[in-house]
Amino acid sequence: GAVVSQHPSWVICKSGTSVKIECRSLDFQATTMFWYRQFPKQSLMLMATSNEGSKATYEQGVEKDKFLINHASLTLSTLTVTSAHPEDSSFYICSAQYPGGKKGAGGYEQYFGPGTRLTVT
Amino acid sequence: RKEVEQDPGPFNVPEGATVAFNCTYSNSASQSFFWYRQDCRKEPKLLMSVYSSGNEDGRFTAQLNRASQYISLLIRDSKLSDSATYLCVVFYPGAGSYQLTFGKGTKLSVIP
Numbered sequence: 001g002a003v004v005s006q007h008p009s010w011v012i013c014k015s016g017t018s019v020k021i022e023c024r025s026l027d028f029q030a031t032t033m034f035w036y037r038q039f040p041k042q043s044l045m046l047m048a049t050s051n052e053g054s055k056a057t058y059e060q061g062v063e064k065d066k067f068l069i070n071h072a073s074l075t076l077s078t079l080t081v082t083s084a085h086p087e088d089s090s091f092y093i094c095s096a097q098y099p100g101g102k103k104g105a106g107g108y109e110q111y112f113g114p115g116t117r118l119t120v121t
Numbered sequence: 122r123k124e125v126e127q128d129p130g131p132f133n134v135p136e137g138a139t140v141a142f143n144c145t146y147s148n149s150a151s152q153s154f155f156w157y158r159q160d161c162r163k164e165p166k167l168l169m170s171v172y173s174s175g176n177e178d179g180r181f182t183a184q185l186n187r188a189s190q191y192i193s194l195l196i197r198d199s200k201l202s203d204s205a206t207y208l209c210v211v212f213y214p215g216a217g218s219y220q221l222t223f224g225k226g227t228k229l230s231v232i233p
Contacts, residue, residue, distance in 0.1 A: 034221075043208070043225040044165065093164050095221075109155065110221055112164040 001045070003027055004096050006113030013084055013120055020080045021116045023094030029074035030096035034110065039092045050077040084120040092116045124148075127209050131228035138199045142227050144192040144209030153212035154185055156194045158205040159226065165208055169194070199231045 003026040013019050023033055033050040048069055049057040056069035068080040077096075081088055095110040124147040134140050146154075153232055154171035167168065171183040171192055182195040209224040 044223045046221075091162070109167060109170060111167065115164045117162075 002098050002109075002111045004094065004111045004113040006094055006116055008116060009114060010117040011119070013118070015085055015120055016083055017083045018080055019084055019118060020053045020078055021092055021094070021118075023079070023096070023113050024075045025075045025096040025111075028096070028098060029099070030077075031074060032097040033071060033077040034081050034097070035069065035077075036093045036095065038093060038115075044093065047079075081118065084118070086120045089118055089120045092118055125209055125222050125224040126213050127207075127224040128227045131230060132227060133230045133232055134199055134233050135202060136199055138197065138231075139197045139200055140229060141196075142194045142207050142209070142229075144194075144224055146190050146192070146209075146211045146222075148211070148213055149187075150211055151190075151211045154183075154192050155212075155221070156181075156183060156192075156211040157208040157210055157223075159208055160205050161181060165223075168207070189212045196229075199229075201231050201233065204229055 005024045005026055007022045009020055031052045035047045037043040037047050038044050045061045046059050047067060048059060050069045050071040052071045052074050058064045066082055068082060071077040093112055093115040095112045098109045098111050127144045128142055150229045156168045157165040159165040159170045159191055169178055169183050171185045173185055175184045180197045184193045194207060196203055197198055206226040206228045210221050212221055
């Protein structure tokens with residue numbers, strides 16, 4: 001259980017185009033999903049928190065008009081990188097908050113999708 | 122201030138060795154703690170949740186010291202497949218969110 005899928009796994013696009021990344025929880029419902037970005041040899045950096053049925057909450061320094069998030073259902077969140085530029089090239093990873101966390105863990109365990117490697121040329 | 126700090130590494134150990142990772146966190150209001158492992162160019166995978174009483178899962182033992190704001194992970198009888206980056210992760214509650222804060226990770230290489 002607790003499987004999260006992400007699509008596509010990698011994408012190459014031209015500067016100025018938009019790219020949509022999908023994140024799905026396959027065997028559980030996730031009211032909260034998260035989008036992270038990881039540059040080489042760096043730690044994961046949270047970009048935004050995606051809540052089903054409401055607007056996403058963005059971290060400081062993340063442009064909400066550039067990184068559009070839609071959490072339309074309990075199993076799907078999408079991240080659209082609009083007008084992508086080479087500096088947006090990165091590893092984008094989503095996670096879903098797993099409601100059935102082990103006793104004592106407060107139910108805050110997150111499971112990650114396999115990531116999307118975006119290259120903007 | 123949200124901060125999770127880990128041993129810088131890398132740790133290079135022979136097969137069969139015991140290796141320990143340490144982690145400190147700055148926010149005393151932290152509620153939940155986890156160890157994740159991340160293989161090169163892959164997503165993080167949950168290894169263990171860390172409970173107040175400490176917990177063990179096979180060759181892996183996690184300890185939590187709330188007074189010292191310190192978390193540890195012990196790996197016994199290291200295998201080649203244990204080679205990865207180990208991430209210390211802390212949950213900070215606040216404003217209705219459930220955000221995790223990641224340490225930068227400690228890289229482990231188990232050598233034949």
